[in-house]
Amino acid sequence: MKFLLLLIGCVIGAAAPASVAVASLAAASLVALSRRVDPALGRLAASAAALVAGVAWASLTAVPPAPYGSPEGVVEVSGTVDERVCEAGDSCRVRLVEVSLGPVAIEERLWVRGHSDLGQALHAGDRCTITASVTGARADSNPGTAPPWAARRWRLSGTVWLGAVPRVLPGGASLRARLRAKLREALTLPGAEVTALYRALLLGERGGLSPELRLAFVDSGTAHLLAISGLHLAVVGLGLYRLFLALLLRWRRLAQAGRPPAVAAALAGTLTLGYVAVIAPSQATLRAAVALAVVFAGAVLARRARPLPTLAVAAGALVLADPRAPGGASFQLSFAAATALVLLARHLRPLLARLDEPGALPAPGWRRPARWALALVAVSLVSTAVTTPLALGWFGQASLVAPLCNLVAVPLMSLLVVPVGFAWWIVALIAPPLAQVLAPLPTVAAGWLLDLVEGWAELAGPSTHAAWPHLAGVAASLALLLLLAGRRFRPAAALAAGVALAIGLAARPPAAELRLTALDVGHGDALLVELPEGPVLVVDTGGHHRSGADARLATRTLVPALTRLGIARIDLLVITHADHDHVGAAAALADRVPIGALWLPPCDASGPSTLAVAARVAAQGGQVRQVHRAPALSWGGARLEILWPPADAAGPRGRCTLSRNDDALVLSLRYAGRHLLLTADVEGAAEAALVAREGARLRADVLKVGHHGSRTSSSEAFLDVVRPEVAITSGRRTRTAMPPHLAVLQRYARRHIPLWLTDRDGATRVVVGADGALRVDSRLGRSYRAGARRGVSPARASLTPLRPP
Structure with missing residues (x-):
């Protein structure tokens, strides 16, 4: 409870001025003293101290929002080439990271567009400088764009004039940028669409996906598959764990000592976290990485990690690192889905146990397929139900075919597309000639996924709906999570549902305007x-x-x-x-x-x-x-x-x-x-x-x-x-x-x-x-x-x- 109050305090303090932080620290001191004056107030004092400490931490560590001043102008742009995309005709785009506009460093990535000479002169990993015309479109100027609490104010882009020659700087890029460049270069398959898909699934780079393909994933209700989340990292991390465990069991002395699982968990966890550090992680990626790190740490210490505390640790780590994180769509959708699946497990166990009873199925061979089918249907329905209010609140999007499409897309992704793609990627890094021979395998797997997604999207049509108020979506998702939590939480679920309904009714514009x-x-x-x-x-x-x-x-x-x-x-x-x-x-x-x-x-x-x-x-x-x-x-x-x-x-x-x-x-x-x-x-x-x-x-x-x-x-x-x-x-x-x-x-x-x-x-x-x-x-x-x-x-x-x- 105190940990939850600490996180709530961080969220409140993210938007609070420094004066609130000072006041919070003073209040925390008074609360600490009150515990000595009256021991009966101890629990209340500790809870209040946790809330106040969260407010103080977030207020003092919050990064101020970007200024409203326009960043436009002709400036000297410096940065590291992260991605290069050359389109039909003579146009090329280069994405820069670690960017500086003149002497001012910015946190944004910057797409620079120019003639084909731009793409020929620069390669991934180059540190370069070039004179470009930088323009900025506000990220918060229209309804439905960035919410008021978002720190990002501008979407920047640059244009290089014909004849302007980029200059590659000596010294090169950072180690992370060089590693990403090498990984991206290796992850190149026949067909631009297949390459873009695997770079999104394995590198977290969605810039190469066409607008039509992005919308197909949205309309089919499978957009979550494009984010490197728990599904992807579980496949990668557990795959590495099983590989290392199989190799270590061949080491007789280590096998006799009984420690191969701990060593395999340590190696797999280290490589998985290193992989996350190199790619472009989202909130879902970071949440999954922290959770997976807790699981592997438990394996090293011979302790089993419990799901809900593991999720709480992941949430706490992200909120303490960035108190604004809970105000974003990625954080809310990611943790809502993960929490729903954890809570669903306790409801699934008795249902799965019934399938194991004698006579429950026509033949014993049906038991495993029936268990898989029941779990898939339940996971698809529950995750869709819990995240749909949030998707309506953030994006005004809801796909009616999402539960059906995910029944096939999720197993296809986790059992075939990601494992085959990741294995081929490793081969491409080690033995490129062999990778060329094996390239049809990931290409066919990706083709099946794309055909499935595009077919369901065409059947469903656009997933556009009138958006819900943000808070109504949060309250509705919370109500469903509380229902999953058990009977004790039903009154709280009813209250949350009532709050969602009240917010929705209050947000309706007045008639006759x-x-x-x-x-x-x-x-x-x-x-x-x-x-x-x-x-x-x-x-x-x-x-x-x-x-x-x-x-x-x-x-x-x-x-x-x-x-x-x-x-x-x-x-x-x-x-x-x-x-x-x-x-x-x-x-x-x-x-x-x-x-x-x-x-x-x-x-x-x-x-x-x-x-x-x-x-x-x-x-x-x-x-x-x-x-x-x-x-x-x-x-x-x-x-x-x-x-x-x-x-x-x-x-x-x-x-x-x-x-x-x-x-x-x-x-x-x-x-x-x-x-x-x-x-x-x-x-x-x-x-x-x-x-x-x-x-x-x-x-x-x-x-x-x-x-x-x-x-x-x-x-x-x-x-x-x-x-x-x-x-x-x-x-x-x-x-x-x-x-x-x-x-x-x-x-x-x-x-x-x-x-x-x-x-x-x-x-x-x-x-x-x-x-x-x-x-x-x-x-x-x-x-x-x-x-x-x-x-x-x-x-x-x-x-x-x-x-x-």
């Missing part, structure tokens, strides 16, 4: 609109031109944001125009989230990105339409109107009569006396036409600034008519000529119009209440409040179908 969220997608637009009666409208999706960037944007930003906001389906997706920074990620988004209808602009709707998303929506049974200016329609409790472009924007031969950007769709949303004007990328000519046609109707409370704050938009005449109360623009402030432009930002400042910039403020959320009250809040802390509109009565729900023009 219109909510608009402008996401931070770099230089691009992506707006999520939740209408008062529940329908969801998405306006543009952002996009990037780099290979694979659109898929990453969809899976790492758009889908997590949607699920975190409780959205599992998009009723209407509007693509305002065909520029890649508006439509690029749309097809990848449609692969993960069902879309009911798609509206396209009248001009330039035949581009590859537009056709791709249209094909996906049509395949789902959704409606696809090209739209233009039309009368307002009532939908979802609000008024939606397309103000631009006019019906004659597309000429008789399909050629657009408007210039680029001026052909974009301009949307108007009205609710509870408030007006939200979304101007896409329209420029001065379209703005002038809108002013001439609409006049005072353009007056808006919230303006989505045109063309990311470009000097070609937001004209003085347009702003004179619109007179927005607040404005939001997307885009990135860079040293290039890309918007937002300073002159436009100053134009809004002179008019005293509060302006939210997604690059600076993160995702920005606008909420219009039923009484017209207006709230604006950004992910990084800026806020604005305006009271209810006079003469506006609370809006009433009136279910109205979507009738597109």
Whole structure:
């Protein structure tokens, strides 16, 4: 109990300031004195001291979070080459570790992209320096990304300009980096997909896995197999133990002394921990390593390690080393699954004993297969049930086929793929020519696993669901663990389930609100609109031109944001125009989230990105339409109107009569006396036409600034008519000529119009209440409040179908 309180104190203290640590130390001293004053308070005092000591330890040892300052710029990057990936064409990526940006060392790994010459000049293990343009995307700027307590603030990447030559530094890399480079080079098999899979399973490097393969593991409920966890280390550690034990038993003197098991355990434990030290370990890897070390230590001391205390020691070691660890998904999922399996064992024993009774099975030969089948089914069902609430809380993901797929995937992984792959890896390090001959063995084994995972993923479809609140997921998983713990804990399980339900109900947003969220997608637009009666409208999706960037944007930003906001389906997706920074990620988004209808602009709707998303929506049974200016329609409790472009924007031969950007769709949303004007990328000519046609109707409370704050938009005449109360623009402030432009930002400042910039403020959320009250809040802390509109009565729900023009 005291150990548990110590860990809880570490978790509390991880977010506490230093003053709390000092106060905790003082309180601990008083508690210690109280034990002498009144011995009856001894147990209470000891428990309080454990809690306070944990708070003090975590507060004093916590690493401060990274600053918010942007790391962008052209700098001299130094680091050790950890991985090199050359893609189709002339592009190569190099991953650096032990990185310094100029004189400043950073803890992040850094991917540097460049021409093929970059990959030819550098090899794994080289210590190098090169001038690169480093950019940083915030890791915490959107819903569903890094939680507020995460220390990581930026995702960094670098680009090497054509002609820049990397310089390999003398002295080389660290011993660990050289060992990893040699191990990675040896772990190369025929086929990039097979090589990437084994490097993920045996080295902990998942960077080479394609986005499609990652999603297949997620959708089939087998993503946990990609993490080096207890399953992998048990196969490796116990395999080494049996190998050493078999060899030592041939040593007659040692066998007669009765110590071969202890020596084999010491050797296997040492090699396993050395293996963990060289690879890229996750929380699951470290948890399994500590637990395995305790088991091997017990074998050396001729003592049997008990499962629950072993897990407690592993948790304590990780929390004392990093008090922030329990706040992460990996820690929670790993320990929840491991604890569930330990608790399940006591329930399985009587069931397995029944199978051993005479007459329980038709024939004695069925006993072992029946025991295996029962254990596999129970493990798969229980581990899935316990971890699913956490997966829904962290990622908004749950696979319905996970129990079935894991029944085959887990034995296949533990009995064939990992043992064969690890054995082949050792052969490749010792005798490369022999490894080339034996390469078909691990290749076939990996192929079976990949076929299984991809087949189940295709059958199940996307595993995307509306996310649960984090604490609700934790409470629900805890309730299931308490149920497994026994009858004594049933009241506590009921309490935890009640807490989960209460948190879920409290997190539901109020009814009769219109909510608009402008996401931070770099230089691009992506707006999520939740209408008062529940329908969801998405306006543009952002996009990037780099290979694979659109898929990453969809899976790492758009889908997590949607699920975190409780959205599992998009009723209407509007693509305002065909520029890649508006439509690029749309097809990848449609692969993960069902879309009911798609509206396209009248001009330039035949581009590859537009056709791709249209094909996906049509395949789902959704409606696809090209739209233009039309009368307002009532939908979802609000008024939606397309103000631009006019019906004659597309000429008789399909050629657009408007210039680029001026052909974009301009949307108007009205609710509870408030007006939200979304101007896409329209420029001065379209703005002038809108002013001439609409006049005072353009007056808006919230303006989505045109063309990311470009000097070609937001004209003085347009702003004179619109007179927005607040404005939001997307885009990135860079040293290039890309918007937002300073002159436009100053134009809004002179008019005293509060302006939210997604690059600076993160995702920005606008909420219009039923009484017209207006709230604006950004992910990084800026806020604005305006009271209810006079003469506006609370809006009433009136279910109205979507009738597109």
